[in-house]
Amino acid sequence: MPSFSHFFETLVSNKGLFIDAMLLTLKLTAVSILFGIIIGLFFALLKISRSKILSFISDAYVYLVRGTPLIVQIFILYFGISGIFLIPDFWAAALALAFHNGAYIAEIFRGTIQSIDKGQMEAGRSLGMSKGLAMRRIILPQAFRRALPPLGNQFIIGLKDSSLAAFISMNELFNVATTLGSNNFDEMTYLLIVAVYYLVLVALLTIIVRLFENRLAVSDR
Amino acid sequence: MTTREMIKIENLNKSFGDLHVLKNINLEVFESDVVCLIGASGSGKSTLLRCLNFLEKKDNGNIIIEGEEITRSTHDINEIRQKVGMVFQHFNLFPHMTVLENIIEAPVHVKKVSKQEAIEEAKVLLSKVGLGDKADVYPSKLSGGQKQRVAIARALAMKPDIMLFDEPTSALDPELVGEVLATMKELAEDGMTMVVVTHEMGFAREVADWIIYMNDGMIIEKGHPEEFFENPKEERTREFLSTTQLK
Secondary structure, X not given: OOOHHHHHHHHHHOHHHHHHHHHHHHHHHHHHHXXXXXXXXXXXXXXXXXXXXXXXXXXXXXXXXXXXXXXXXXHHHHHHHXXXXXXXXXXXXHHHHHHHHHHHHHHHHHHHHHHOOXXXXXXXXXXXXXXXXXXXXXXXXXXXXXXXXXXXXXXXXXXXXXXXXXXXXXXXXXXXXXXXXXXXXXXXXXXXXXXXXXXXXXXXXXXXXXXXXXXXXXHHO | OOOOEEEEEEEEEEEEOOEEEEEEEEEEEEOOOEEEEEOXXXXXXXXXXXXXXOOOOOOEEEEEEOOEEOOOOOOOHHHHHHHEEEEOOOOOOOOOOOHHHHHHHHHHHOOOOOHHHHHHHHHHHHHHOOOHHHOOOOHHHXXXXXXXXXXXXXXXXXXXXXXXXXXXXXXXXXXXXXXXXXXXXXXXXXXXXXXXXXXXXHHHHHHOOEXXXXXXXXXXXXXXXXXXXXXXXXXXXXXXXHHHHOO
């Protein structure tokens, strides 16, 4: 184990490199969560649609994503996409992560949409709303609120999973830590530093999600 | 002067799987009529009401609203529903919206009334149901009786020609039933056409123009309250009334 003073000195002296890496990690996470939410909502709506085919497509997507390791998906998308047309490495990694997160988010949304009392849809319809309008105005806002705690959890997983982008040479936190560690023959120090960075990021994410939850809980008060 | 026929049902049938819940129902409701549907649980009265609002799909038979036979292929059901308001047993207020937002939601987003106009009308409706001071409160803060009165105001905001009530007081604490019934009575006095599924015999007797007793998916007896309660013709009606009078 490195001494505390050595750990601290290394932490401070490599601040710049780690902060750049952290920004990349944050960008990867933000993009993959944002697209993951869009993909997730889309497949959740497919799943609850009355069409058997659409519902099957959603099942198949979720099964494929949950049934294979994320690193395999990242490699397939990375080599697959860049073999067909050139996209920047960042987008290959971000889309792979979004595609992966999307499946779990789809399941979260499906569950919370179905947990809304069916009287809510009936009340909307009885007022003359179309199914789509009632979904948009009545069901989804309530489902989003219920989805926040499990979504927060998924965001944390997504943040940590972004470390796998290191394997397609993204200079995000984990990659920087292992590279610096092996260059300096001091792996442990750099791994502990990167662990601290992740802990801080997760703490911040937790706080942000909680703020959102409190804001949306206004109707309970 | 002949009054307008608002609802006419001809030979309506509805089954849930093997369960035949509505058997050849025939019914007419004229303008400003208050019709109370009574009967034991499972007799089909709620299903009948829900068929009128197309929340349940009929198997066969005709539903004629204001002189037009309504089917899903000839009519936009969403437009018909704007003419037929519905109040539910469990209120079904939108919990993520304030009372005012609940009421203006459909006028603004379905009827495309301007928000300002909708708010003004909503405030009038709220004071009519005695909740003028609750506009900015969320439903979770209201008592059951208040929730149901908001639900009535919400349905009225679409200016329906007909109001359907599906056991509107069954989920309420006994001391809150009165305020909802009073609101409904006022509505009846204003001339609203109403079909009410209820277990409140006192209300039915006092407010209804017609009482319809249903049993086992069939209409057993229909009559004006006086003769219906004093002099029921059918044996099954008499049996049912004797059980309710024990309460």
